[in-house]
Amino acid sequence: MPSIVLDNEETYKIDSSATIIIRSAKADIEYDLKDGDYAILVFNDSERDLSLNDHGNITNANVTINYIQLDDHDLLQKSNINVNKDASLKINATYLGTKNKDIVYDLVNRESDSLIDITSNIVCLDEANFQLDCIGTIKKGSKRAKCHQANHCLTMGVPKKAAVLPVLNIDENDVEASHSLSSGTIDEEILFYMNSRGLSQKEALNLILRSYLMPDEHFYDDFTDGKAIQEMANRKVDDLCSM
Amino acid sequence: MVKNMNKLVIKDLHVSAGDKQILKGIDLEINEGEIHAIMGPNGNGKSTLLSTIMGHPAYTVTSGSIEFNGEDVLKMSVDERSRKGLFLAMQYPKEIAGVTNSDFLRAAINSRLEKNISLFKFIKEMEGNISQLKMKEDLAHRFVNDGFSGGEKKRNEILQMMMLHPKIAMLDEIDSGLDVDAIKLVSDAILKLKEESNLGLLIVSHYERFFTMIKPSHSHVIVDGKIVVEGDDELVYKIDNDGYDWLYEELKIQPLKEERPLVYSLGTCARNPRGKNA
Numbered sequence: 001m002p003s004i005v006l007d008n009e010e011t012y013k014i015d016s017s018a019t020i021i022i023r024s025a026k027a028d029i030e031y032d033l034k035d036g037d038y039a040i041l042v043f044n045d046s047e048r049d050l051s052l053n054d055h056g057n058i059t060n061a062n063v064t065i066n067y068i069q070l071d072d073h074d075l076l077q078k079s080n081i082n083v084n085k086d087a088s089l090k091i092n093a094t095y096l097g098t099k100n101k102d103i104v105y106d107l108v109n110r111e112s113d114s115l116i117d118i119t120s121n122i123v124c125l126d127e128a129n130f131q132l133d134c135i136g137t138i139k140k141g142s143k144r145a146k147c148h149q150a151n152h153c154l155t156m157g158v159p160k161k162a163a164v165l166p167v168l169n170i171d172e173n174d175v176e177a178s179h180s181l182s183s184g185t186i187d188e189e190i191l192f193y194m195n196s197r198g199l200s201q202k203e204a205l206n207l208i209l210r211s212y213l214m215p216d217e218h219f220y221d222d223f224t225d226g227k228a229i230q231e232m233a234n235r236k237v238d239d240l241c242s243m
Numbered sequence: 244m245v246k247n248m249n250k251l252v253i254k255d256l257h258v259s260a261g262d263k264q265i266l267k268g269i270d271l272e273i274n275e276g277e278i279h280a281i282m283g284p285n286g287n288g289k290s291t292l293l294s295t296i297m298g299h300p301a302y303t304v305t306s307g308s309i310e311f312n313g314e315d316v317l318k319m320s321v322d323e324r325s326r327k328g329l330f331l332a333m334q335y336p337k338e339i340a341g342v343t344n345s346d347f348l349r350a351a352i353n354s355r356l357e358k359n360i361s362l363f364k365f366i367k368e369m370e371g372n373i374s375q376l377k378m379k380e381d382l383a384h385r386f387v388n389d390g391f392s393g394g395e396k397k398r399n400e401i402l403q404m405m406m407l408h409p410k411i412a413m414l415d416e417i418d419s420g421l422d423v424d425a426i427k428l429v430s431d432a433i434l435k436l437k438e439e440s441n442l443g444l445l446i447v448s449h450y451e452r453f454f455t456m457i458k459p460s461h462s463h464v465i466v467d468g469k470i471v472v473e474g475d476d477e478l479v480y481k482i483d484n485d486g487y488d489w490l491y492e493e494l495k496i497q498p499l500k501e502e503r504p505l506v507y508s509l510g511t512c513a514r515n516p517r518g519k520n521a
Contacts, residue, residue: 188300193337195321196297196330197351197403203322207350211341 003225014040014056019224021045022052031056031081033063040065041223045232049074059084067093068229069101070213070236072125077103085111093120094213096240100129109138109145109175118149121213122164125240126157137169138177146176153183154212156205206241213237249275249312249328249410249443251296256307258288258295258468265291267468268307273411276441280448280459280479284487286501288468289447290334293413296445297331298324311411326355328410332400332417334447339387344399345369347387348406355407372405375432393420401429405436411443418453430456451483464490466498 003019006012011028014020017038020029023046031040031054038061044050050073058081069075075097083089095101107116116136124130136147151164166179186208194204214233220226251273258266266288273279281289295302296309298321309316311327319327339347348369353359366383373382376398388396397417404412414433418426430453436442448454454462454476462478463470464487471494472478482490491497 187337190337190339192299192321193333194339194347196325196333197347197407198322198325198354199350200320200322200354203350203354207342207346208339211339211346 003229019043019226019229021225021229022050023047025049026051027053029054029056031058031063033057033061034059035061037062038064039222041220041229042067043229043232044069044071044075047071047073050076052077052079054078055080057082057084058087058089060086062088062090064090064092066219067091067095068233069094070096070233070240072098072240074100075103077101078106079104080106080108082108082110083114083116086113088115089117091116091118091120093118093122095120095130095132096123096125096209096213096237098125098128098240102131104133104135106135107137107147109136109142109147111139112141112143112145114142115146116148117146118151120149120151120164122151122153122162123209123213124153124155124159124162126159128155128159129161130159130163131161132164133167134165134179135167135169136177136179138172138175140171142172143174145172148177149179151179151181152212153181155183155185202241206237209237209241210234247312249441250310251316251329251411251443251445252308252310253292253296254308254310256292256295256309257305258291258302259305260291260302264305265302265468266295269465269468269470271445271463271470273443273445275410275443276437277461278437278444278446278457278459280446280454280457280462280476281465282447282449282462282479282482283465284498284501287499288465290415291468292465293331293415293445293447296324296413297321297329322354325351325407325409330404330407330409330412332397332404332412332414334415334419336388336396336400338389338391340389342387343384344387344402345383348403351403351407368406369402372402372432375405375435376402377428378402394422394425397421398425398429401432405432408440409442410440411445413445413447415447416449417446418448418450423452426453427456433457451479454479466490466496468499471496 003021005021005023006027007023009024009026011030013030015032019041021043025048109116118134134149136149138145138147149166153162153164155162164181166181168177170177191204220230253269253271256266256269269292283289291302304317316324349365369383378398388399397420459476462474464472
């Protein structure tokens with residue numbers, strides 16, 4: 001299946017694996033994923049302020065959704081996804097940039113034996129105003145449900161705000177839930193070490209950021225147009241590093 | 244055409260860290276092909292000298308000069324110093340999680356080339372050096388120094404030196420953390436590189452064993468931020484046998500005592516097994 005380019009404001013329905021490239025100012029994605037294994041890549045290439053709203057249901061399926069947002073524009077994202085019986089949702093979220101980013105994950109274990117696992121890698125640059133509310137809700141009756149989240153936030157320069165708020169609403173016994181958060185800046189000694197091998201400040205930051213944001217070098221291989229998107233992502237990281 | 248000799252010249256170097264003066268007038272000249280041993284008691288300025296030459300931001304040069312091949316090193320950024328041919332193998336190499344040795348070294352090599360090194364040439368050279376240093380074959384794909392033992396980190400510093408082909412290399416206690424066999428391996432690699440490229444070396448170490456293998460052409464002892472005595476490799480052996488006391492007596496000097504952070508108890512909130520406060 002070719003990549004899906006969202007360049008208008010219509011709701012786009014996703015019922016299989018997909019590479020989604022957003023080029024519009026507003027994007028609405030509805031998931032209806034059933035009975036299978038699916039991988040979704042949502043890549044923000046809008047080059048302007050974006051309002052992203054994605055929502056839907058996962059039933060008897062294993063789904064991975066990867067969000068890649070590398071830019072210096074405002075972002076308003078609301079993701080509301082229900083995970084039903086025997087289904088799993090893994091979210092890998094990558095954010096790098098400046099400006100206002102207001103993101104809410106509202107993910108719901110709606111039935112028994114459902115699994116939600118969220119990992120976010122965030123880099124807030126100078127002047128960024130970043131807020132991520134990461135809400136996991138385990139509904140009553142969702143026995144043996146699992147909901148885990150791990151958020152990592154790196155700040156560079158002086159962001160206005162870099163806030164990550166993990167929330168777990170648990171309304172059932174016999175469940176597993178966890179959250180973790182790490183935050184910090186790049187160690188000056190590491191930069192000195194890299195500089196002392198001949199890498200300029202920009203080259204050193206670029207290497208660190210690429211590894212931090214995209215730890216698996218083969219990550220893009222599994223997606224339609226993965227190579228082209230990887231090049232776009234690298235270019236965006238380059239641009240942001242030189243700001 | 245006569246090739247200019249690589250030369251690092253340090254004149255009357257004064258360096259402070261915060262408001263503390265550490266180096267108090269260092270004069271030193273290192274030419275290509277020479278091996279200079281730097282010795283001295285802990286906390287008296289040896290590592291500061293090496294870090295300052297490389298441009299560590301924690302140190303401020305308050306007066307004096309450092310020139311490399313006639314150029315003012317103090318006006319260069321850290322990466323520029325490296326690309327000009329200076330190299331510092333660090334006492335405590337940093338771990339860079341997420342960045343593989345291969346990516347790191349290729350980026351470092353490419354930073355000093357007009358055209359990027361071919362992947363084939365890079366892999367061939369890296370594999371040859373890994374094999375020479377008897378390091379693990381998967382090193383290229385491991386993150387830089389991440390999860391490495393102390394000895395592996397030191398060997399990795401030497402590997403980087405071999406890959407980057409510096410003109411003057413500074414080794415800060417590169418032998419600490421290495422066992423006897425590894426010291427031999429590392430010193431053989433250093434001497435091979437010196438033979439091949441006429442590398443100049445400035446080496447800080449406390450151990451005569453390492454210097455016996457390396458055979459320094461010059462040696463210097465730093466006490467209280469100054470070079471107080473200089474000589475050849477005989478000076479190294481004398482210090483190894485007699486320590487520094489004879490020097491303090493002869494020159495009527497005292498070393499700086501190494502400052503270590505105070506360790507003290509914050510008390511305890513533990514309770515004894517009977518439930519009463521301890």
